[in-house]
Amino acid sequence: MNTTPSRWQYFVSGIIKENPVLILMIGLCPTLATSVSARDALGMAAAASFVLIGSNVVVSAIRKVVPSSVRIPIFIIVISTFVTIIDYVLQAYQPAMYRVLGVFVPLIVVNCIILGRAEAFAYGHGVFDSLLDALGKSVGYALVMLVMGSLREIFAAGTWFGQAVTPAWFRASPMLFMIFPPGAFFLIGILKALVNRLTIRA
Amino acid sequence: MNPAKILVGAFLVNNIILMRFIGLCPFFGVSNTVGTSVGMSAAVLFVMLLASWVSWVLYHTLLLPFGLVFLRTAVFILVIAGLVQFVEMVLKKHVRNLYSALGIYLPLITTNCAILGVTFLNVDYRFDLLRSTLFALGTALGFALAIVLFAAIRERLEDSPISPSFRGYPIAFVGASLVSLAFLGFTSLFGISL
Numbered sequence: 537m538n539t540t541p542s543r544w545q546y547f548v549s550g551i552i553k554e555n556p557v558l559i560l561m562i563g564l565c566p567t568l569a570t571s572v573s574a575r576d577a578l579g580m581a582a583a584a585s586f587v588l589i590g591s592n593v594v595v596s597a598i599r600k601v602v603p604s605s606v607r608i609p610i611f612i613i614v615i616s617t618f619v620t621i622i623d624y625v626l627q628a629y630q631p632a633m634y635r636v637l638g639v640f641v642p643l644i645v646v647n648c649i650i651l652g653r654a655e656a657f658a659y660g661h662g663v664f665d666s667l668l669d670a671l672g673k674s675v676g677y678a679l680v681m682l683v684m685g686s687l688r689e690i691f692a693a694g695t696w697f698g699q700a701v702t703p704a705w706f707r708a709s710p711m712l713f714m715i716f717p718p719g720a721f722f723l724i725g726i727l728k729a730l731v732n733r734l735t736i737r738a
Numbered sequence: 739m740n741p742a743k744i745l746v747g748a749f750l751v752n753n754i755i756l757m758r759f760i761g762l763c764p765f766f767g768v769s770n771t772v773g774t775s776v777g778m779s780a781a782v783l784f785v786m787l788l789a790s791w792v793s794w795v796l797y798h799t800l801l802l803p804f805g806l807v808f809l810r811t812a813v814f815i816l817v818i819a820g821l822v823q824f825v826e827m828v829l830k831k832h833v834r835n836l837y838s839a840l841g842i843y844l845p846l847i848t849t850n851c852a853i854l855g856v857t858f859l860n861v862d863y864r865f866d867l868l869r870s871t872l873f874a875l876g877t878a879l880g881f882a883l884a885i886v887l888f889a890a891i892r893e894r895l896e897d898s899p900i901s902p903s904f905r906g907y908p909i910a911f912v913g914a915s916l917v918s919l920a921f922l923g924f925t926s927l928f929g930i931s932l
Contacts, residue, residue, distance in 0.1 A: 561766070565760055565762045565763075569760075609816065612819065613812060616815055638862075639855055639858050639862065642811045642854075642858050645854070646854050647851075716918075717759065717918045717921075718915045718919040720915075721915035722911070722915040725910075725911030726908070728907050729908035732904070732906075733903040
């Protein structure tokens with residue numbers, strides 16, 4: 537059996553078919569809370585990806601020596617180590633981003649995507665496969681964050697990554713609704729309906 | 739800050755689910771019926787108060803004096819996971835009635851970011867023990883209000899004619915958006931901004 541396509545599959549499946557947010561509906565809190573602008577959304581995606589990739593690789597590397605009865609506490613310690621690292625790195629080098637993300641940086645530790653991948657994938661697969669899986673899920677997550685952050689920023693401020701992209705009359709009275717929590721709920725509802733529409737047809 | 743304002747602020751103005759977006763998994767996961775959402779709210783209230791006391795004491799007697807603040811993420815999550823297990827065992831052995839009502843919700847609470855979020859926020863806002871307690875109480879009541887209101891809406895949605903693409907999650911999100919819009923009306927109530 538040729539292994540190349542199946543390995544490629546580990547990477548690709550996370551992007552669309554098993555997209556953590558839009559298909560599996562997990563990890564919603566940071567997705568909605570930090571997608572106020574495209575920049576903040578990508579910052580959150582980068583922080584979560586760092587933790588996901590790190591924890592997946594480490595969990596799969598130590599999987600042979602971890603007894604299954606204590607695996608969950610050990611996963612949590614591995615994950616919280618990476619969360620602490622990114623917490624302090626952001627505080628030191630990106631203080632503005634750290635203030636925006638706030639409590640959602642330490643809360644990455646209970647992000648279901650990360651513990652879910654450690655349990656469902658990394659504990660039963662090799663290091664390289666787990667890395668591919670984490671990369672795929674990270675790209676899928678970043679994609680959703682980019683779409684949410686971009687749409688919310690464009691509608692609420694008329695800008696994209698801080699650059700004006702809409703006519704001046706729109707920026708004078710933008711849809712402020714989108715920057716508030718109701719806008720985030722509304723937007724993810726519409727996106728999910730769109731995904732349902734496409735998958736039901738297919 | 740005025741303790742009463744902390745309570746109202748956590749309950750309405752900065753509602754943990756609808757304004758802060760913490761604890762969305764149980765909000766969408768167990769809000770199918772009013773009954774389950776009441777059970778979940780009671781379990782959250784119970785564990786949230788315990789967790790904020792334990793984490794506050796640990797933070798101020800161990801982590802802060804010994805310069806171990808960088809361990810707070812690991813310590814808080816492990817303490818909450820252990821606490822939930824412990825509470826489950828105690829209830830199972832001694833308080834059968836409460837266990838049969840809350841039992842199935844307790845394991846779900848370990849990964850409930852609302853509990854962990856409150857312990858972090860208590861530390862970030864530098865609350866003393868009284869204010870931490872009030873903050874946890876207000877947050878848990880706010881969680882209960884949001885999830886029970888929302889469950890009532892979802893029960894109605896079950897029988898409504900909804901287009902196939904919007905069935906399930908999408909319409910729930912749009913419903914949550916409208917509930918959240920109502921809570922936006924509480925912004926800066928009594929001058930509370932926390």
